[in-house]
Amino acid sequence: MRGRPTRHSDDHLIGKAQEVFWKKGYTATSLSDLLQVTGAGSGSFYNTFKGGKKEVFKKAIIQRREAFDQFKQELNTSPAPLDLIKSFFRSIAEADKKEHIKGCIIANTVVEMSFVDEELELEAVNILKDVEQMFTDTIRKAQTSKTISNRTDPAILGRYLITFWCGLNTLRRMYPDKGALLQQIEMQLAVIS
Amino acid sequence: MRGRPTRHSDDHLIGKAQEVFWKKGYTATSLSDLLQVTGAGSGSFYNTFKGGKKEVFKKAIIQRREAFDQFKQELNTSPAPLDLIKSFFRSIAEADKKEHIKGCIIANTVVEMSFVDEELELEAVNILKDVEQMFTDTIRKAQTSKTISNRTDPAILGRYLITFWCGLNTLRRMYPDKGALLQQIEMQLAVIS
DNA sequence: TTATTTTTGTATTGATTGGTACAAAAATAA
């Protein structure tokens, strides 16, 4: 391939941009924020992302979807998939304060984008629905294999877990504290047993 | 009192501003948005709110706190306060689509302001904590009066309800639909019984 | 009436916004 070598790979730019978007959200993140954190100049930046700020944000969101898809793969090969999901919830309590306050970038996006950008809103909503589907499927299997005794419709319990996830996204900011969060996580996970 | 009469009362300005903030959030709402929706000119606007955009937002938030305080008053004189809270949750399902997508301005603010404005973030967090306290107190009374049989620590159940409220704030955007929401609301309220 | 006070409307500010233009740099292909 011809041309001057790239100093800033797409992944590097998206990764760094994601960090800022995760903290400040889409609207509050300025282009100069992105240029500063990535180290790229605006010429280089727009050469990479013709769609500008919105394109990078979308790619940052898609990167989170891919991380989720990878988790789903691990679930599929796990002997106890429901335990893996429960462990994931419990591990949230272990995060440090800054991570609590950042929350989940997908849930954040659903809240922020409602009347700001329809396309980005839908993208984020669809990811949450995929996560919900994963919850539902896993719970259904756990019911079939008699791993859990709760016989409530798995669709309702899956929706219960995604609601908990989104609630946790705010609770973590109210109480960015391991003890408080773990107590609530254990109480809510006990429903799925 | 001397001086030219006010065409735009504080309450009118705050009320109209609140509508825009509720939909678009703090950052995405521009001053010209506010001037357009209120009908005021920038001179008049800044004469009323020396603190500019931030002052109006704070007053819009405080107005929501006052609406909550009023609900708390009604709770205090109610013969069945827990039922009033449950009815409130159920009434959420009845809202129309636009209301679902707007969600709760306080929960929205907690999510948006994390790394944007510490003062506004704290203000919103404190309101949610007050709501949680109301949940906890009401549940404690219902346990004492043997209105409910669940003997879990009321602090945990109060925190459970505020987590549900915040989760609902995102679930409503995923499924702005009466049936889906009511099903989830009934399932989660059943825990408090 | 005249002086004073307050709100209103308009013009305008400087700073920041997202985004372009363009030439130099730095690689490969011919």
Add this chain to the structure above:
DNA sequence: TTATTTTTGTACCAATCAATACAAAAATAA
């Protein structure tokens, strides 16, 4: 080497941002 291609860095752009300056308007007080 020379031509071509792509990235980079800098200068710059129009539009919008939140906010101010200021005089006319419209009331009350003296």
